[in-house]
Amino acid sequence: MSTPAPDATFIPATGLLAGLELLQISQDGAVLHIRLNRPVKRNAINDGLIAQLHTAFVNLPADVRAVVVSGEGAHFCAGLDLSELVERDIHAAILHSRGWHAAFDAIQFGRVPVIAVLHGAVVGGGLELAASCHIRIAEDSAYFGLPEGQRGIFVGGGGSVRIPRLMGAARMTDMMLTGRVFDADQGERYGIVNYRVGDGAGLAKGIELARKIAGNAPMTAFAVMHALPRIVEMSPSEGLFAESLMAASASNTPEAQARLRAFLEGRAGKVVKE
DSSP, X not given: OOOOOTTTTXXXXXXXXXXXXXXXXXXXXXXXXXXXXXXXXXXXXXXXXHHHHHHHHTSOOTTOOXXXXXXXXXXXXXXXXXXXXXXXXXXXXXXXXXXXXXXXXXXHTSSSOEEEEEOSEEETHHHHHHHHSSEEEEETTOEEXXXXXXXXXXXXXXXXXXXXXXXXXXXXXXXXXXXXXXXXXXXXXXXXXXXXXXXXXXXXXXXXXXXXXXXSOHHXXXXXXXXXXXXXXXXXXXXXXXXXXXXXXXXXXXXXXXXXXXXXXXOSOOOOOO
């Protein structure tokens, strides 16, 4: 008897999200699954796909509290679709890059946490997409590259801001200048990914984590997504002040008060080693 797919209980999206043909979108409870759907092109990102990603993340259903992003076929995402790389004047090229920024900002600074499930190629713009997510899971087959140096171009989807914050500017420089490729184990060791799993196990792990995240208090999730990355860029004194404001805001929501009472009354579990 075959094992059901991890997303077997997910129901295809309706309405606006159902019309995004370059994405496969489905939902189960508070978890939404967005799958890149250009497998023949190794899920390379063209203008249509980046626009649809932006549309999806700014129009999430109200009951969604976590999102899983994956790729159809053998690869997560091979980056920019170079077949669409046409000559643009400087102004048009800047606007094109800013369109990618808007889409990936909608992921990183959106309403809910996002988990990326990575397999096969996670290259160029695919790595920029993964870096905009909050948690990254790599299967054995995943590999990471930034071939822009060999293509005569530069990262334009936020990679120069997000990727060094994960693995350091020195390693990113190495990748871009030499074409060096990191495997999944190196990706975990260098901070690109948070979790390592075997091939075919990524989606199940992503959905498991998404369900756990979806059970968190929304204000806490908001603080982690929006306040934490800003606090780390502040001076210590400013960061500590912002932390106090965020801590007070998060702990005084009705949901937080209910959770604290449950813990104090012994109705909530304690932290244990897994």
